[in-house]
Amino acid sequence: MDTMIEAKGLKRTYKARGKSVEAVRGIDLTVTKGEIVGFLGPNGAGKTTTLKMLCTLLEPTGGSATVAGSDLRADPVGVRRKIGYVSQAGSTSPESKAGEEIMSHAELYGIDRATAKQRGLKLLADLDLNDVWDRNCGSLSGGQKRRLDIVMGLIHEPKLVFLDEPSTGLDPQSRANLWNHIRSLRDQLGTTVFLTTHYMDEADSLSDRILIIDNGTIVAEGTPAALKKRVSGDAITLTLRHEEDARKAAEIAATLEGADKPATEAHVVRLHVPDGGRALPVLLAELTRAGIDAIGVDVNRPTLDDVFLTLTGRSLRD
């Protein structure tokens, strides 16, 4: 079996004002070759800290890891040679030309100029950035800049790429476009991708497997489909005219296929069903037959908040 990342008990403790703060409390994880793994968690959960430890940007205070075949502690330079890292902070100076930044970055890997230029142009073309070689990085749009960061991260043809919050701050169209590019990294180059995100839809759309981190520990792990099952599907919120209707509506809703126990609060009823799109027409028809008039209805796909609520028993906003 080809293991790309194997971490055991990875830990990071900070010293802040004399107190020690555990940012990451001992993480075990395995990533196999060719996988796209999503590392999902709220801001401050320890995602970026874990990622930086795996990228040699932060020394772990405990535990061990093998990344791309090299030991993190004993041979950090070996790890650096084989991994690519795309930070959420960017990678280029606004005043520099994109091509210069690519060439300069390649030099630090000992790649000769001809090879660097050839690879850089090819990668730019692959990521739909054909005419940016001579442009200032500061003049690129957010989406172009993020793709340029990815080109930089791939210039030494790493087998493993770390992407930190790749789509933060991008508009929906650039996001979708970026996701396609990330998928093709794996599909066309066979690159293993490890990405962090706090967006459920991003983790869902991209990952073969998701690791959920909270408070410095991994609380759940599985394929997007398996995790969503644990969240028990889509949330339906019914608003009725008065509490009497709400009580009756809750009884009817409870009979839906796969529904959980509806929660009634004044004249609002909330419940979860495996597939909201299919359940909704049935529910509305049943309500009409019982003479109940719903004045509002919402269907929500599971969000990170729902995943969290189910896994940790508390909301993200708490």
Add this chain to the structure above:
Amino acid sequence: MTFFRDTWSIFARSMRQSLRQPMWVAIGLMQPILYLTLFGPLLQRIAATSGFEGDAWQVFVPGLLVQLGIFGGLFVGFGIIAEWRSGVIERQLVTPASRNSIITGRALRDVVVIVVQATVLVGCAFLMGLRIPLGALLIGLVLVALLGAAFSFISNAIGIATKSEDVLAPMVNTLALPILLLSGILLPMSIAPEWLQIVSNFNPFKHIVEALRAVFLGDFGNPIVWIGLGIAILLVVLGSWIGARTVAAQTR
């Protein structure tokens, strides 16, 4: 050696950025040129007072050169904070490049910029009447380069450690003022009252200024020349050690 290759690469990239914005080099030159044209003529009147050796330019220009080396280096930390913010530093740290090269390459760029500024400054002083031996000019440029390197390392180290302009600015000012006042950069310390002379003896930069003044007067054999050069070299060693440690501490 990967250190030299990486340092060259980081230097070349930084140099390219500086060449793209020659305005900053010009702005850095403004201060010493203003001193030269607006303060220098004043000095010529005072030069007749006791304690002054040589003409006003031979006393004043060494001070300005030392000032250029110190201040030219001290302010570069703002640049590295901007680079950190745009992700460039982290991007370089994640490569197999030598840690040390990341700060040394930048310091070399600063040295080149400062030496160019120093050459322009001496050229202007020549037009205004400064006459010194060629050896003095060379030693002057070497001293400025050493000072620039030392302060570039220190400023970049503070910048990369604090990552905040709001912290760097007061630190630079706090460092700069006593160095300036106690080094006899503007006026030679030999005309100061005795207590001030004693205090200034503890300021290493005073000895560097005096070394350069001796050289400008053609007094190459004066032991102060070696003391000044020795102090400057020591400062570079200290600065590069602090710089290297700070970069390495980034991943700790």
